[in-house]
Amino acid sequence: MSSISILGAGTWGCALAILLTGNGHDVTIWTKIENEARSLNENRKNMKNLPDADLPEQVKITLDLQEACTDKDLIVMAVASPYIRQTAKAASPLIKKEQIIVNVSKGIEDKTLHTLSEVIKEEIPQADVAVLSGPSHAEEVSRGVPTTIVVGAETKNTAKYIQDTFMNEYFRVYTSPDIIGIELGGSLKNVIALAAGVVDGLGYGDNTKAALMTRGMAEISRLGITMGGKIETFAGLSGFGDLFVTCTSKHSRNWNAGNLMGQGASMDEAMKKVNQVVEGVNSAQAALALAQKFNVEMPIVEQINLVLFENKSPKDALADLLMRDKRKEYKSLEW
Ligand SMILES: NC(=O)c1ccc[n+]([C@@H]2O[C@H](COP(=O)([O-])OP(=O)(O)OC[C@H]3O[C@@H](n4cnc5c(N)ncnc54)[C@H](O)[C@@H]3O)[C@@H](O)[C@H]2O)c1
Numbered sequence: 001m002s003s004i005s006i007l008g009a010g011t012w013g014c015a016l017a018i019l020l021t022g023n024g025h026d027v028t029i030w031t032k033i034e035n036e037a038r039s040l041n042e043n044r045k046n047m048k049n050l051p052d053a054d055l056p057e058q059v060k061i062t063l064d065l066q067e068a069c070t071d072k073d074l075i076v077m078a079v080a081s082p083y084i085r086q087t088a089k090a091a092s093p094l095i096k097k098e099q100i101i102v103n104v105s106k107g108i109e110d111k112t113l114h115t116l117s118e119v120i121k122e123e124i125p126q127a128d129v130a131v132l133s134g135p136s137h138a139e140e141v142s143r144g145v146p147t148t149i150v151v152g153a154e155t156k157n158t159a160k161y162i163q164d165t166f167m168n169e170y171f172r173v174y175t176s177p178d179i180i181g182i183e184l185g186g187s188l189k190n191v192i193a194l195a196a197g198v199v200d201g202l203g204y205g206d207n208t209k210a211a212l213m214t215r216g217m218a219e220i221s222r223l224g225i226t227m228g229g230k231i232e233t234f235a236g237l238s239g240f241g242d243l244f245v246t247c248t249s250k251h252s253r254n255w256n257a258g259n260l261m262g263q264g265a266s267m268d269e270a271m272k273k274v275n276q277v278v279e280g281v282n283s284a285q286a287a288l289a290l291a292q293k294f295n296v297e298m299p300i301v302e303q304i305n306l307v308l309f310e311n312k313s314p315k316d317a318l319a320d321l322l323m324r325d326k327r328k329e330y331k332s333l334e335w
Pocket of ligand 1: 007008009010011012013031032033036049078079080081083087104105106107136137138139276277279
């Protein structure tokens with residue numbers, strides 16, 4: 001049995017608390033938000049997004065970061081991506097040397113363009129920082145729906161420890177050394193999911209969405225490999241696996257926001273209606289900045305940015321994508 005703290009009491013944090021308690025671990029959830037702690041203590045469930053999933057009685061809820069960070073075998077970082085740095089900074093003085101922290105949040109920090117595990121490592125250099133990512137909607141994990149995911153870590157030992165801690169008969173965990181590839185796949189797919197929602201909202205067909213997903217992954221892997229990720233990772237669970245689930249599932253907030261925009265809503269209207277952090281919007285800007293920084297061609301990312309921030313009509317954006325210069329599918333493949 002491990003003693004585990006989950007920082008962040010949102011949908012994913014609560015679903016993982018249920019899973020880890022079911023695996024026999026001693027779980028504490030920390031949140032900075034008083035209302036959230038009160039509601040979880042009163043209702044023993046996340047009323048907003050997981051109203052049918054009961055938190056086991058033994059899960060402790062705390063507002064005290066010191067309590068959450070002391071004497072833990074594992075800390076799970078599950079706050080929404082914009083708050084990762086401030087949470088890591090606040091936790092840092094409380095974290096022991098070589099503390100294992102696994103990041104389960106997805107996104108790219110807008111100011112630095114760093115991945116979230118890089119941000120955590122910058123704030124908590126003494127920690128052993130890993131990442132867990134893949135096609136894993138909290139709503140389904142909380143119901144015990146069979147799910148697969150991958151853990152990336154600096155050492156085989158850390159990856160195996162996290163695999164052993166999370167894995168059970170409905171939650172299969174693979175291991176990988178490719179932390180950067182896993183994080184980039186998990187973050188950048190949100191941008192493509194927004195675009196997939198847009199084409200569905202416009203009323204186009206399955207062909208269009210398959211085109212967008214496949215060419216979207218071509219862009220993600222082109223950037224990811226340039227940044228040090230491995231091609232296998234982009235074909236794997238945190239790459240195509242997560243892209244697939246996010247572009248096709250009704251649970252996906254990024255797809256839902258894009259779908260509303262395809263039906264004519266502005267970005268602000270779509271965000272209000274979805275009423276959750278739509279990380280693809282921030283990631284779209286970050287992806288464009290990374291494409292420019294690493295000089296990688298990302299035409300779908302460019303067009304979704306124009307739709308989101310320059311009021312370009314989604315229909316015109318798609319027409320411009322289809323009528324780009326003719327080219328080979330992969331530059332690397334020669335006759
Ligand atoms: N929901 C899922 O199915 C799922 C699955 C895999 C990964 N993720 C990732 O996990 C992360 C969290 O997602 P979620 O669905 O739980 O989001 P959520 O909106 O349900 O919860 C986010 C949580 O962040 C915390 N938070 C908010 N403001 C904060 C602040 N100022 N300081 C500290 N903490 C603050 C709160 O505890 C809040 O509940 C995201 O990056 C998401 O991409 C989510």
